[in-house]
Amino acid sequence: MNAKTAERLGEQPASEAPVSLRKPLTRDIPLEWVDDLLVAASEIDPSSSVEQRASSLLGAATRMLTRCALGVCLPGAAGAQAVVRVSPRPRREEGRDPTRLFPEFAFERVVSIEPEGRSTMHVAADDSGLLESAPVEALVDRLVLLLGASIREARAQESLRSQIIQAEKLASLGKIAASVVHELNNPLTSILAYSEYLRRKGERSGGDPSDLERLARINEAADRILRFSRDLIAYSRPSAERPGAVSLHDIIERALVFCEHLLDQTGVTVEKCFGEIPPVRGVIDPLTQVFVNLFTNAAHAMHERGGCLSIATAMSPQDGYITVTIQDDGHGIEAAHLPRIFDPFFTTKTDGTGTGLGLCIVRNIVLSHGGAIRANARAPRGTAFHVDLPIAPPSSARR
Structure with missing residues (x-):
């Protein structure tokens, strides 16, 4: 037949x-x-x-x-x-x-x-x-x-079309979030001022130490929220900064603050192993976005059972560069997908949470800083990202 x-x-x-x-x-x-x-x-x-x-x-x-x-x-x-x-x-x-x-x-x-x-x-x-x-x-x-x-x-x-619609949603959400943060700043400033006033007044009049401790905690919490909201607004604005010498550890800490709630929610612990490294040449806000995206992806990969987010910095084997290694214990990335993860609109998320643009944006920012990024699978599970960034020349002004 x-x-x-x-x-x-x-x-x-x-x-x-x-x-x-x-x-x-x-x-x-x-x-x-x-x-x-x-x-x-x-x-x-x-x-x-x-x-x-x-x-x-x-x-x-x-x-x-x-x-x-x-x-x-x-x-x-x-x-x-x-x-x-x-x-x-x-x-x-x-x-x-x-x-x-x-x-x-x-x-x-x-x-x-x-x-x-x-x-x-x-x-x-x-x-x-x-x-x-x-x-x-x-x-x-x-x-x-x-x-x-x-x-x-x-x-x-x-x-x-679906990616454009999602991008428009995120843009609208960003505008709403910025206006909400602005509205929160005024009452937060009042909380800070009045709690500090009451604490100082209590100290002068010999008030109850436990009450003074509570006022100090209120003041500290309000100050933390205010600083976070101000950083968030600054981060959301287009950056007009010129590249300069910046502390990579400060940028990583800032990104961790932005991701703190998500990491707590997904049961992720953070392990930092910071080496002795000089400043890198870059712009704070775009570099912050690089690590916010990488930390967020790691948290999403570990949302089912938690895990450890490991962040290490060290001098690169390649002269003139710093390497940041970010590792997670998540479900990992299939070997067949690794060559495509930095392609625009490529995503392995099937629940609508992924736009396929995050890692593409990360790669473009790193490349614009004269660096490189690569990924590999970990055994027995998880993913490791390696970000190489150029060391700032001695003449660069620290930002």
């Missing part, structure tokens, strides 16, 4: 590998068919959905194959499946074969569109000879290529 016969009604191909092209696409296919397909492909609106793109191409093909039906099965998220059917006959529901898209025809051929075989194209007719004729086979091959390219483009557009 050959492959063509195996693809007929009620039989499965011997191999599940995608159908390969058997001959040059222009052989045996009328040139007007090629023209019609290309025109249909060029007229597709870039904003069209996957289903709309498939419908346009299939509609053009059925005008050439008037005795055939054409369809596409497109798998979606969570096992959902979209089906596009273009048929001259109504669908026959009674006694329908669930494995077929066109049970109203005697013969049906299935061709994989993508290499992994997730999307398929179906062509059906009552005459098996028609399906096996050279012009139809050539047209189907050409159509499969156009459908594959169009599906990939549509999915890329959908991904880009």
Whole structure:
């Protein structure tokens, strides 16, 4: 039994590998068919959905194959499946074969569109000879290529739109957070002033030491919140600073303050191993963003059962650089994904929490500082990131 016969009604191909092209696409296919397909492909609106793109191409093909039906099965998220059917006959529901898209025809051929075989194209007719004729086979091959390219483009557009929407949400949230912080600063300033006044007054009048201790704690907590809110506002603004000599340890400590709540919430402990290092050349706010993103990713990786976030600084084996090593005990990154983790919009998070931009931004900031970043898997679990940053020259002014 050959492959063509195996693809007929009620039989499965011997191999599940995608159908390969058997001959040059222009052989045996009328040139007007090629023209019609290309025109249909060029007229597709870039904003069209996957289903709309498939419908346009299939509609053009059925005008050439008037005795055939054409369809596409497109798998979606969570096992959902979209089906596009273009048929001259109504669908026959009674006694329908669930494995077929066109049970109203005697013969049906299935061709994989993508290499992994997730999307398929179906062509059906009552005459098996028609399906096996050279012009139809050539047209189907050409159509499969156009459908594959169009599906990939549509999915890329959908991904880009979702990322843009998410970015807009984050931008709006940032504006709201900044206004909230501004509103908090006034009452916090009052709490600081009055608690300090009452504490000093109590000290002069010989007040209860336990009450004075409580006032001191109120004052300390309010001061900490005020400093955090001011740092947060400064961090959220675009930086106009010029690169200079900055303390890498101070930047790491600042980033840890921003991530403190998340680390506590996920049960993550922090282990610091700071070496004797000179200042690096950089700008405080962008470098803070680098470590905030890396610490946040580590916390997300350890959210299921907690773990240890290890941060170490040391002189790099490469002259003129400092290396910061950040390690976690999280679920780790698959080896196949490691080469792509810094690509824009690439994310392994399936719950909608990841935009796929965080590590891309981190890499761009590090590169703009003349540094480098790399990642590797840890045994038995977890991930390690290594950030190399250039040492500030002696003439740089400390910021």
